[in-house]
Amino acid sequence: MTPDWTDDQPIYRQLKDKVVTAIMEGSLIEGEALPSVRNVAVEMQINPITASKAYQELVMDGLVEKKRGLGMFVVEGARDKLMEAERARFIEEEWPRVLDTIRRLGLDADELLKSGLSH
Secondary structure, eight states: OOOOOOSSSOHHHHHHHHHHHHHHHTSSOTTOBOOOHHHHHHHHTOOHHHHHHHHHHHHHTTSEEEETTTEEEEOTTHHHHHHHHHHHHIIIIIHHHHHHHHHHHTOOHHHHHHHHHHO
16 A cells, blocks of 8 residues: 545545455455554554544444454455445446446447457
8 A cells, every 4th residue: 555645535534445445456355454553654654543543434334353452354254345335336326327428429339348358
């Protein structure tokens, strides 16, 4: 993870999104410990309270669990839960826009599939 922050949302939210992405991409696997709040704060150049808030949101979302004295760990099923939610969001929010664009441009489904497979 890199400390490249934007101004469009709070840093704790951006950190949370980075962890979510790492879980979805498999660079953080289920059962694996997250870096400590202190290490994240130093590495990402943020306040430890900010890192702690991001981790707490991950706990509230049921993606991470705190093991007393051991740290934070990715829970079993976290990746599946995230993938299911992302698929639903895509189908409900993004796909209708994509479909409108396909129709507006008069694109053919077979043509799209062929061009997608060749890349």
